[in-house]
Every structure is written in C-alpha cells, then in structure tokens.
Amino acid sequence: MASSWRIKKELLAHKLVSLASTLPAWLIVIMFFGLLLKARPLLLSQSLGHLLFSSQWSPFKGEFGFWPFIMGTIWVTMIALVVAAPLSLLVAIFLSEYAKPKIREMARPMIDLLAGLPSVIYGVWGILIIVPLVGRFLAHLCGVSSSGYSVLAGGLVLAVMILPTITHVILEVFRVIPQAVREASLSLGATRWETVKLVVLREGAPGILAAFVLGVSRALGETMAVLMVVGNVVRVPRSFFDGGYPLPALIANNYGEMMSVPLYDSALMLAAAILFILVIIFNFLARLVLWRIERRRT
Amino acid sequence: MKWRYLEEKVFQGLMIAATLLAALVLLIILGTILFKGAKALSLEMLFRLPKGGYYLGREGGILNAIVGSLQLAGGATLLALTISLPIVFYLNYFTRPRSLWPIITRFSLDVLWGVPSIVYGAFGFLLMTWLDLKASLLLGIITLAFLEIPIMGRAMDEVFKLVPRDLLDASFSLGATRWETAWKVVLRQTLPGIVTAILIAFGRAIGDAASVLLTAGYTDNLTTSLFQPVASLPLAIFFQLGTPYPEVQQRAYAAAIILTLIILAVSFVSRRIARHYSRHLVL
Structure with a gap:
C-alpha cells in the first residue's frame, strides 16, 4: 500500500514537471502570436513597408509611421555599443588575463551590482549627471546648444548598463579557452599582450561577437533609463545632441491613451512585436554560438 | 624589439x-x-501615505510604494519559484534519453532571459484584455513572474548541474524514486544556491519599472486585494521626478535611495548565504 502511494507520487511528479518544462517554449510562441494578433488590425489597414519607413506619426489622424522611433532606437543602441564594446573588452581582458586573483574577487561583486541596479536608478543618475554633462559640457565643446536630453545622453546611460552584461559573457568565453594554449604562446617568447592578441582574442572571437550581440539586444529593449534622458521628441535624430524617441519609450509613454484612439493599441503592440522579434533573433544567434563554445569544452 | x-x-x-x-x-x-x-530621507517619508495635495508638494510619504513593491516582488518571486523549481527538476532528473525537450526548454529559458521587460509588460497588457482584468496587483505579479522565471530557472539549473553524481546514485541505490531524490536529497544539497537564485530574481523584480507600468497601475493607498492597483518604488521615482515641484522631486530621491539600499542588501545577503552555507555541503 505504502509503496504504491510512492509510485503514484512519482508518476504524478513526472507528469507535473514535464508539463512545467514546456512552459518557457510555449511562452515564446504565445507572446509572439499574441502580439502579432493584436497588431493585426494595423497591419491589415496599412502595408508593413509604409508603417516601417514613413515618418508621419499622428495617431489621431490614423497615421502610424515608425521610422522616427526605429531611428531613435538605432541611434541610442549604436552609441551604447560603440562606447561599451571596447571598454568591456578591455575590462574582460584585464580581469581574465592580467589581474591578480584578489582583484578579480573584488571585481565580481561590482560587475554583478552594476548589472543588478534598477533601470530607474540609472535614469535618475542620467538626469543628475549625464544630461548636464552632455548639455553644458560636451555640447559647448562641440559648439552646439542642447538641453542635454539627447540620443547621446541615452546612449551613454545605456553603455553603462550593457557594460556588465558584455563583460560577463566575454569572461565566460575566455574561461573556456584552455590554459595550455596560452602557455604554449608564452613559452615561444610572446609577451602577454601578444598572447592575448594572437591567441585569446582569435580563439574567443565568435564568443566576443556573441557577447556584443547580447549587449545590443539588451540595449534595444531597455526602457525607463533611456526614456528619462533621451528627450522623447518624434523626429529622426540628425546629430548626437538631438532628442530621440526609441521604441520602448513609445510604448511606455503612451500606454495610457492607447485604448481611446482607434488602432493606437495595435500600433503599440506592433512596436512591442518588432522589439520582441529582433531580440529573439539576436538572442537565438548569440546563444547558438555560446552553446557551441560551451559544448567544445566538454 | x-x-x-x-x-x-x-x-x-x-x-x-x-x-x-x-x-x-x-x-x-x-x-x-x-x-x-x-x-x-526622513521617517515621515518612510511611514506615511501620500496626503491631499501631495503631488503639489504637501505632506506625506512613500509607504504605499515601499509596501507595494514588496507585495509585487514577493508575490512574483513565490509564483516564479513554484513554476521554475519543477522545470529545473525536470531538466535534471526526469528527462527521457534522446528527448529534445530539455534542449528546447534550456534554449527557451536562455532566449526569454533576453526579452526586455517592456515586452513582458506589453504581453501582460494582452493578458489583461484576454482575462478581462484591470491593472492590478495580480496582473503585476503574473507579469513579473514571467520576467523572473528565466532568471531563476537558469540560475537554479546551474546549481543543480553541480550536484555530485555519487550523491544521486547513493539515493537511487537505497530505492528512492526520482521525485524523492529530487525533493529530499537534492533540494537540501542545493538550498544555498536556490536561495541565491531567489534573491537575484527578487532583486530584478523589485527594481523593474517598465512591466509594472503597463500592468499594475499606481495608487496612493495601501493595496489590500489582488484586484486593486498597486504602487511601486520604481514608478514612485519615475512619476515624482517628472513633476516640476522640488519638494516632490525630493521624494523621488528618497524612493531612489530606499530602492538602492534594498538592492544592495539583497546582493550582500545572497553573497553571504552562498559563502556561509556552502560549508555544509557534500562535495
């Protein structure tokens, strides 16, 4: 009697955990079709090409051109990547190849903390430090006038936010490279930097690229911090000091009115769907590369 | 040279x-x-609700946001744990040989980990229309739980992978079923890692604004039911910083320091737990 109850429990547990394990995959599928379904009315009323490349945005007249928002997203993401990529690569090389174990131990919690700070905290910091820095200092330096609320401010705040993500992934990639390869290079008389340049970076190149892609996908969807410093003007940015309006900010700023204007909710869900699809593709590719690297180790 | x-x-x-x-x-x-x-920061700020004219700079505090954030993140973490623990059990002890599901599930968790919180928020909004709910504590908890599942699941999976094979074999050889092994032996062995994963996910949830903005609403009162809107610290910071009154902006800064202190405490405690309890494990 007792043993049959144990077996029943085992079978029940098997059923339940198997069911639970399918949830992540279903969640992706349901989110994808759910967002597209909600965006359908808009996609049916206008062609996708027109929606993506038109700059006319006036929801009350039924005009939904996403171009300014797409450009805003590209501007802040690219600025963030250009600033964060070399910095995080240098930090990762330092921590993995040069730093003493003690310094490495100290750096880990700092990277984790930088990654764990909430988005709004970055936003507050951006308003207090980065916006004045851009508006009063950098703009003057370049001889333009700017309020500071600009794609440059958004990009700089984002750069700080994706730095720990990229650094963390690159560190994992470097860890998988066998120590013997480095020793072989050093024993042939290469300096440490030459070993890094010719062995570690070459060996880790796909992984580093994957880390950058993950950083970009992180930057694409980051909402609150960017929203607070980027200015939110519906216009294609022409310079670093212009305000911009990335896609996530569009959703966050207008969710309140979207039910009262026809097709507005469709438009915002389309924005979410675009973000979702881009992020899924980027993550898919990056994870594929990283999985293959991980697999090679074992 | x-x-x-x-x-x-x-x-x-x-x-x-x-x-x-x-x-x-x-x-x-x-x-x-x-x-x-x-x-x-002042005690009044910590222990009082917003009063009339609060957003014009009159008196009151941010108790609603502090309590609301704890309710949201606490509920979401509990929900996410009840979903991700079975997932991790499955991945490590219940898979059939040559089944594709563990690969699909692990890969899905990796991909979901990268989905931005505003997209979870938009999905929460869809749930709102499908389930005919209003912006509420319940919806906020569900949305945040979706956000937490990949974080928690991936972290716990890493911990479970480190459990020594011998320990499992010992348990199985004594006649324990897979469930008994997972629930009574492995859980005890991995407890510090699980607690760390829970704390990391909790920290992410309590600081998240974009998903809560679309699903949980905001209120100046304490929330006593799952179906009422709820305030949260990140949104308190966001809304109050947006007002033109310096007195109100001060409260945004007070909310920011409390949120930061919570995050610092969570990260400190999880580090301590990881170090302290790892001494008692079978290695």
Whole structure:
C-alpha cells in the first residue's frame, strides 16, 4: 500500500514537471502570436513597408509611421555599443588575463551590482549627471546648444548598463579557452599582450561577437533609463545632441491613451512585436554560438 | 624589439584605465543616489501615505510604494519559484534519453532571459484584455513572474548541474524514486544556491519599472486585494521626478535611495548565504 502511494507520487511528479518544462517554449510562441494578433488590425489597414519607413506619426489622424522611433532606437543602441564594446573588452581582458586573483574577487561583486541596479536608478543618475554633462559640457565643446536630453545622453546611460552584461559573457568565453594554449604562446617568447592578441582574442572571437550581440539586444529593449534622458521628441535624430524617441519609450509613454484612439493599441503592440522579434533573433544567434563554445569544452 | 614592450605597456595602461573607469562610474552612481537621497530621507517619508495635495508638494510619504513593491516582488518571486523549481527538476532528473525537450526548454529559458521587460509588460497588457482584468496587483505579479522565471530557472539549473553524481546514485541505490531524490536529497544539497537564485530574481523584480507600468497601475493607498492597483518604488521615482515641484522631486530621491539600499542588501545577503552555507555541503 505504502509503496504504491510512492509510485503514484512519482508518476504524478513526472507528469507535473514535464508539463512545467514546456512552459518557457510555449511562452515564446504565445507572446509572439499574441502580439502579432493584436497588431493585426494595423497591419491589415496599412502595408508593413509604409508603417516601417514613413515618418508621419499622428495617431489621431490614423497615421502610424515608425521610422522616427526605429531611428531613435538605432541611434541610442549604436552609441551604447560603440562606447561599451571596447571598454568591456578591455575590462574582460584585464580581469581574465592580467589581474591578480584578489582583484578579480573584488571585481565580481561590482560587475554583478552594476548589472543588478534598477533601470530607474540609472535614469535618475542620467538626469543628475549625464544630461548636464552632455548639455553644458560636451555640447559647448562641440559648439552646439542642447538641453542635454539627447540620443547621446541615452546612449551613454545605456553603455553603462550593457557594460556588465558584455563583460560577463566575454569572461565566460575566455574561461573556456584552455590554459595550455596560452602557455604554449608564452613559452615561444610572446609577451602577454601578444598572447592575448594572437591567441585569446582569435580563439574567443565568435564568443566576443556573441557577447556584443547580447549587449545590443539588451540595449534595444531597455526602457525607463533611456526614456528619462533621451528627450522623447518624434523626429529622426540628425546629430548626437538631438532628442530621440526609441521604441520602448513609445510604448511606455503612451500606454495610457492607447485604448481611446482607434488602432493606437495595435500600433503599440506592433512596436512591442518588432522589439520582441529582433531580440529573439539576436538572442537565438548569440546563444547558438555560446552553446557551441560551451559544448567544445566538454 | 622595443616596440613589442611599448605595445604591451600601452594596452596594459588602457585596460587598467577601462577597469578603473567602470569602478568609478559605479561609485559615482551609488554616490549620487545616496547623497541626493540621504538629504531627502526622513521617517515621515518612510511611514506615511501620500496626503491631499501631495503631488503639489504637501505632506506625506512613500509607504504605499515601499509596501507595494514588496507585495509585487514577493508575490512574483513565490509564483516564479513554484513554476521554475519543477522545470529545473525536470531538466535534471526526469528527462527521457534522446528527448529534445530539455534542449528546447534550456534554449527557451536562455532566449526569454533576453526579452526586455517592456515586452513582458506589453504581453501582460494582452493578458489583461484576454482575462478581462484591470491593472492590478495580480496582473503585476503574473507579469513579473514571467520576467523572473528565466532568471531563476537558469540560475537554479546551474546549481543543480553541480550536484555530485555519487550523491544521486547513493539515493537511487537505497530505492528512492526520482521525485524523492529530487525533493529530499537534492533540494537540501542545493538550498544555498536556490536561495541565491531567489534573491537575484527578487532583486530584478523589485527594481523593474517598465512591466509594472503597463500592468499594475499606481495608487496612493495601501493595496489590500489582488484586484486593486498597486504602487511601486520604481514608478514612485519615475512619476515624482517628472513633476516640476522640488519638494516632490525630493521624494523621488528618497524612493531612489530606499530602492538602492534594498538592492544592495539583497546582493550582500545572497553573497553571504552562498559563502556561509556552502560549508555544509557534500562535495
């Protein structure tokens, strides 16, 4: 009697955990079709090409051109990547190849903390430090006038936010490279930097690229911090000091009115769907590369 | 010959400069928030609700946001744990040989980990229309739980992978079923790792604004039911910083310091737990 109850429990547990394990995959599928379904009315009323490349945005007249928002997203993401990529690569090389174990131990919690700070905290910091820095200092330096609320401010705040993500992934990639390869290079008389340049970076190149892609996908969807410093003007940015309006900010700023204007909710869900699809593709590719690297180790 | 050593020195300098810059930025962020917040913080701020005319700069505090954030993040963490623990059990002990599901599930968790919180928020909004709910504590909890599942699941999966094979074999050889092994043996062995994963996910949830903005609403009162809207610290910061009144902005800074202190405490505690309890494990 007792043993049959144990077996029943085992079978029940098997059923339940198997069911639970399918949830992540279903969640992706349901989110994808759910967002597209909600965006359908808009996609049916206008062609996708027109929606993506038109700059006319006036929801009350039924005009939904996403171009300014797409450009805003590209501007802040690219600025963030250009600033964060070399910095995080240098930090990762330092921590993995040069730093003493003690310094490495100290750096880990700092990277984790930088990654764990909430988005709004970055936003507050951006308003207090980065916006004045851009508006009063950098703009003057370049001889333009700017309020500071600009794609440059958004990009700089984002750069700080994706730095720990990229650094963390690159560190994992470097860890998988066998120590013997480095020793072989050093024993042939290469300096440490030459070993890094010719062995570690070459060996880790796909992984580093994957880390950058993950950083970009992180930057694409980051909402609150960017929203607070980027200015939110519906216009294609022409310079670093212009305000911009990335896609996530569009959703966050207008969710309140979207039910009262026809097709507005469709438009915002389309924005979410675009973000979702881009992020899924980027993550898919990056994870594929990283999985293959991980697999090679074992 | 000389050039090689010059190059070595130049790049070493650049690396150290980059690392110092990163550390400096972290210190500046924490410093800015703590400095601004400490000036604004008072007991009244911590233990009172917003009063009439609060958003014009009259009296009141941010108790609603503090309690609301704990309700949201606490509920979401509980829900996410009840879903991700079975997933991790499955991945490590219940898979059939040559089944594709563990690969699909692990890969899905990896991909979901990268989905931005505003997209979870938009999905929460869809749930709202499908389930005919209003912006509420319940919806906020569900949305945040979706956000937490990949974080928690991936972290716990890593911990479970480290369980020594011998321990499992010992349990199985005594006649324990897979469920009994997972629930009674492995859970005890992995408890510190699980607690760390829970704390990391909790920290992410309590700081998240974008998903809560679309699904949980905001209120000046304490929330007593799952179907009422709920306030949260990140949104308190966001809304109050947006007002033109310096007195109200002060409260944004007070909310920011409290949120930062919670995050610091969570990260500190999880580190301590990981170090302290790992002494009692079978290795």
